[in-house]
Amino acid sequence: MSGKFFDTSNLRGDVYGGLTAGVVALPLALAFGEASGAGPIAGVYGAIIVGFFAALFGGTGSQITGPTGPMVVVFAGVFSSLSGDPSLVFATVVLAGVIQIAFGVLGFGQYIRLVPYPVVSGFMSGIGCIIIALQLARLFGHEPAGSGTIPALLEVPNAVSDPHFGALFVGLLTLAMVFTWPAKWGKVVPAPLAALITGTIIGLYIEGLPILGDIPTGLPGLVVPTIESDTAIIIFEAAFILAVLGAIDSLLTSLVADNMTRTRHNSNRELIGQGLGNTVAGFFGGIPGAGATMRTVVNIRTGGSTKISGMLHSLLLLAVVVVLAPLAEKIPHAVLAGILVKVGYDIIDIAYLKRAHKGPRFDLMLMALVLGLTVFVDLITAVLAGVVIAALAFVKQIADEQLRKASGADGEEDHSLSDEEAAIYSQISDDITLFDFGGPLSFGAAADLGHQVRERVGRHDHKALLLDFSQVSFMDVSAARAVETITVDAHSSGKRVYACGIRDEVDGVLSGLGVNEYLSADMQYPTREAALRAASVWIKED
The missing domain is CATH 3.30.750.24 (STAS domain)
Structure with a gap:
């Protein structure tokens, strides 16, 4: 990275990369916002605010930040637990941002990256499974009766037995497009955007199709966060989970960016940038975000390499909100569900699962344990249990080797x-x-x-x-x-x-x-x- 705060040596590449990443981010931001419970516009606000400040103050020049699967899964649970009260819900986001800033100031960036790969693989795959589970009923035009993975899965049999055929059609069309869209076409129009436009146009001619409905236009209003005594534990626990997951998610994406650009990011500075972004987003009703791998890869491949690209990605989304928000009201739920199923599939570590049986059996068992805890318990329990078990196993291996030598x-x-x-x-x-x-x-x-x-x-x-x-x-x-x-x-x-x-x-x-x-x-x-x-x-x- 350049020593200058703004490096304009790659301005043309940054402009093209940032605009392309913004186009890719739009349907994902809408989908994540809808999945979070706060509404599609909250997803876009989150992408705009967190994306802008994380790029401006972060430590990874080419990184694009916005709503991600892990953050949305946790935030959706918080939104449900706090009955959707904006002052309480977004207090969690503000506090998570403050914790991330503290992580960066205290130099925790180097330690967060020490989480073993099977643990990371397990909880990322678990999050992918949760995202898919939450969207299955919506593909059939049904809405789960409650929040969480179990109610969503329980609704699937009802949805399959009594589908809304219009929703099922646009949902399956969306899935077909996002999974089979040719790569060379994707350079011109990204698959999620193509599916979003196509599904929405077809949905205009289908009667009774569940759609997003009213979406606010213009700039977000100020949210005054509050913490009440009876909800303080929920808020602090959720904020810590969001902070840790956002940190891990962002730093893993930073490592991907380093490999692609042959640069080296500043972990602690990245955490401070992410924290500032989430703190500001919380004050304006934006859902929390983290470094987004797919959007970062798109940015790099289309020429982006400095913070200018990430900031432009956010400004493009802002322009869309101001001008095109009324058009987004017609987007069918099934289309966003199809896009999110693809996101969930991409998060699952398919490459490792295919070869896991050829590697150490303990690592496979650890990955499966973390995956199961992620889906059926909670993310922080899964990560903590995985790290503790992996650490104890490593100490045991070292101890056995030392004792073997001691015994001659x-x-x-x-x-x-x-x-x-x-x-x-x-x-x-x-x-x-x-x-x-x-x-x-x-x-x-x-x-x-x-x-x-x-x-x-x-x-x-x-x-x-x-x-x-x-x-x-x-x-x-x-x-x-x-x-x-x-x-x-x-x-x-x-x-x-x-x-x-x-x-x-x-x-x-x-x-x-x-x-x-x-x-x-x-x-x-x-x-x-x-x-x-x-x-x-x-x-x-x-």
Whole structure:
């Protein structure tokens, strides 16, 4: 990215990319707005406001921001829980924006991207399934009796048995167009826009077809957010979920943009831009948004590369709202449902699902668990459960590897010794156990480490034990206690303990916790060779 706030070196590409992205965003904004419960115009307001401010202040030049599947799924639940009260609903959006700004200011951007791929795949695929489930009945001209995935699925049998054939026709036509629209035609007219126009025109001649109805024109009015005591928990919880999902969604899209443009985004600056956009959108009745992968890819492929393209995308949508809003009143619900089914399908990680059986079985099980929790419980539970399980599994793998080495099961007895060290070791190998920590010790392995070393020393009935700390760059309390267990056991059984390569940071932890009682300074050596020589002298004298 350029050092200038506005980089006009690619102005022509940015204009074309931004306008094209705006055309693609229009039907999606209307569809997401309708699906959220706040109305199609709220979707467009969200795309305009969040898109403009995220582009202006964000850290990914080519990113297009607007309503996305994950954000809409959560927001729709909030809208239903708060009975559609604008002051409460949009207080959630404002608060989510403030939390995202805090994430950016506190430097959380680098940590949010650490979510494991199976978890991301699972909750994105789950969101795709939710979006499709919510729209199935609408394709048949029916409206689910309640909000959420379960009521939507329960309505499907009724819709199938008693369809509105006009709605079904335009819905199926929309699906056919968005799934089969030729790529070369899409460069001129994007598939969602073509389906929107075609379905709306046909819908004008079908009697009794459910349509959007009245849509406000002009600029949005100010919404004064409020938080009441009986709804505060709902608002704060939903705001946090929106903030986290929006952050993950945006930063994943930023990574896609980086790969396509060979640039590097600023994660924390991106979060601040996204937060500012959502905060302002909340004050004007716009639904929350995040970095939108498809719209960003369209922008990049048609020439956009700087924040100018994202801002132009928003200005085009603003012009549409001011001038063309009355025409949008005739759009059938079934058309927007068809467009959203395609959006849901695109969100599902089909590429991974096709090959998942060839990869690690644990990752597939984790992905399936997160998907199920996303669809039938809630998104934050799914993500938190997935991250915790993945982290514990990783710690277990590392611990097992460390313990395998500690037990000597790998059969590596030379420990990568130099020629001088090997010569000394070969003379005393029948009397000393050389234990190389091999790197920072995980707390997962610490609990069993003492037992493994005790078994290894006892197996050979050695007189001495050499602990090599050369590759241990840091140590936590769990690891320090494991070292204490090893030294106490060795002392109790009459073994002599030598140590080498202890760094100042590690020595500070050991001495601070009183662990080095049986690891005196005169038994510590700067190098492994020096420790082996000292051990050799003692063993021969003994």
